[in-house]
Amino acid sequence: MQQRTPIEEQIDLPFVESLRISFQSLKIRFGRSIITTAGITLGIAFLVSVWTNNEIGIALQESGRQSTINTFEETAEAGISTKDIWLIIMSLIVCVVGIANSMLMAVTERFREIGTMKCLGALDGFVVRLFLLESGFQGFSGALIGALIGTLGAVLLGLKDYGLDLFFYFPLLPASPEDGPMQLGVIVIILLGCILGMILAVIGSSFPAWRAAKLPPAEAMRTEV
Amino acid sequence: MADIVVKTEDVVKEYRMGSNILRALDGINIEINRGEYISLMGPSGSGKSTLFNMIGALDRPTEGRVYIDGQNMSQLSQKQIAAFRCHRVGYIFQSYNLLHVRSAHGNVTLPMIFAGISEKQRNEKAEKLLDMVGLGDRMYHLPDELSGGQRQRVAIARALANDPSIILADEPTANLDTITGREIIDLIKRLNLEQGVTVISATHDLKMLDVSDRIVDIRDGLVERIRNRDEIEIEVGEVGGEGE
Numbered sequence: 115m116q117q118r119t120p121i122e123e124q125i126d127l128p129f130v131e132s133l134r135i136s137f138q139s140l141k142i143r144f145g146r147s148i149i150t151t152a153g154i155t156l157g158i159a160f161l162v163s164v165w166t167n168n169e170i171g172i173a174l175q176e177s178g179r180q181s182t183i184n185t186f187e188e189t190a191e192a193g194i195s196t197k198d199i200w201l202i203i204m205s206l207i208v209c210v211v212g213i214a215n216s217m218l219m220a221v222t223e224r225f226r227e228i229g230t231m232k233c234l235g236a237l238d239g240f241v242v243r244l245f246l247l248e249s250g251f252q253g254f255s256g257a258l259i260g261a262l263i264g265t266l267g268a269v270l271l272g273l274k275d276y277g278l279d280l281f282f283y284f285p286l287l288p289a290s291p292e293d294g295p296m297q298l299g300v301i302v303i304i305l306l307g308c309i310l311g312m313i314l315a316v317i318g319s320s321f322p323a324w325r326a327a328k329l330p331p332a333e334a335m336r337t338e339v
Numbered sequence: 340m341a342d343i344v345v346k347t348e349d350v351v352k353e354y355r356m357g358s359n360i361l362r363a364l365d366g367i368n369i370e371i372n373r374g375e376y377i378s379l380m381g382p383s384g385s386g387k388s389t390l391f392n393m394i395g396a397l398d399r400p401t402e403g404r405v406y407i408d409g410q411n412m413s414q415l416s417q418k419q420i421a422a423f424r425c426h427r428v429g430y431i432f433q434s435y436n437l438l439h440v441r442s443a444h445g446n447v448t449l450p451m452i453f454a455g456i457s458e459k460q461r462n463e464k465a466e467k468l469l470d471m472v473g474l475g476d477r478m479y480h481l482p483d484e485l486s487g488g489q490r491q492r493v494a495i496a497r498a499l500a501n502d503p504s505i506i507l508a509d510e511p512t513a514n515l516d517t518i519t520g521r522e523i524i525d526l527i528k529r530l531n532l533e534q535g536v537t538v539i540s541a542t543h544d545l546k547m548l549d550v551s552d553r554i555v556d557i558r559d560g561l562v563e564r565i566r567n568r569d570e571i572e573i574e575v576g577e578v579g580g581e582g583e
Contacts, residue, residue: 124421235425
């Protein structure tokens with residue numbers, strides 16, 4: 115059999131092109147993107163509200179103010195109680211599981227699309243990069259909205275508990291009082307929430323995307339969800 | 340000497356189904372000439388789609404070798420395989436496999452994006468191809484807004500985007516009514532005749548026999564027989580007669 119022109123190597127697409135395709139994809143499946151993003155928003159909102167609420171409690175107690183509603187046992191304890199730690203850990207788990215699940219579903223239902231893109235000449239790395247960009251953007255925007263909602267929720271709860279005193283002692287910035295536990299401050303919590311949301315979304319989607327990208331296209335296209 | 344574009348040597352494909360091993364291909368040897376229209380025929384489960392996947396580098400054989408243009412496919416790097424799928428082959432599937440979030444135009448431009456063609460050029464080419472398949476007025480419709488026949492036309496236009504030398508069509512008419520199926524077959528045949536594209540089609544649609552140069556009958560993962568066009572014409576007549 116005679117040898118024709120040798121098969122060349124596929125080119126790597128410029129980053130801008132990946133960015134454009136991923137944004138296009140987010141825009142077109144806007145409804146589905148919103149649902150996935152809402153999963154992230156809820157997880158982070160829950161975590162941030164519990165965490166911020168806890169910080170507000172500590173800050174107000176440090177300042178000598180007491181809750182107008184909290185029970186005696188709760189206000190008597192300064193610093194993070196076991197119950198608070200438990201609540202934060204629980205909310206973190208809910209957040210991790212919720213986000214991982216949202217992303218996993220969002221990628222798995224697109225296995226066929228991944229297979230098709232590979233048929234048309236997409237490199238494995240390109241497919242993974244596309245999902246990384248999409249999920250990173252969804253993760254960050256979802257987490258930012260979630261963190262703001264969570265903070266708002268915690269502030270409203272604080273207002274109910276402490277009244278307007280809340281604003282005089284609002285733990286906006288990190289503080290490490292000598293006789294009390296270290297406080298991260300609300301800004302840091304919001305930032306951590308955003309980073310966590312983004313990282314979880316990226317991990318949650320990149321693993322199944324990587325697995326799908328590695329599959330031969332025939333197998334990826336056969337996958338039924 | 341015939342110019343062989345595809346050659347398979349003892350191709351075996353096994354699938355693991357739980358504890359069982361299913362041998363979908365049991366040692367396939369075929370040679371396909373450049374510019375030929377080949378139909379892979381056989382009942383469901385005969386292995387024709389599996390063979391189609393092997394020839395199109397969509398799956399790897401368990402044993403044996405597939406040569407395209409003299410190149411052993413198992414020796415290609417991942418980047419070369421991607422380039423092969425992008426430039427040398429155009430795929431047409433039974434279920435169209437269009438990206439439902441991209442318009443007809445967006446689907447046709449995608450392989451050209453992967454090939455690194457400029458935006459202006461790919462827009463012009465997509466318009467030309469969609470015009471050619473008769474979808475000039477529905478270019479910006481999403482696949483969900485198109486009929487089955489129109490979707491398959493988009494898939495054909497997409498398959499032609501990077502001027503491939505081989506068209507691989509996996510049961511392209513199976514989801515279409517008789518008349519639309521006929522139109523799709525005619526369109527593929529026209530490409531074969533006018534542009535010299537090699538067409539390899541897995542099918543059990545008898546209409547496909549009519550336009551094929553050769554038919555490869557696959558049964559139980561083996562090549563049962565290979566018939567040329569003359570024999571096909573006689574047998575089509577018989578089959579048609581039997582059906583009436």
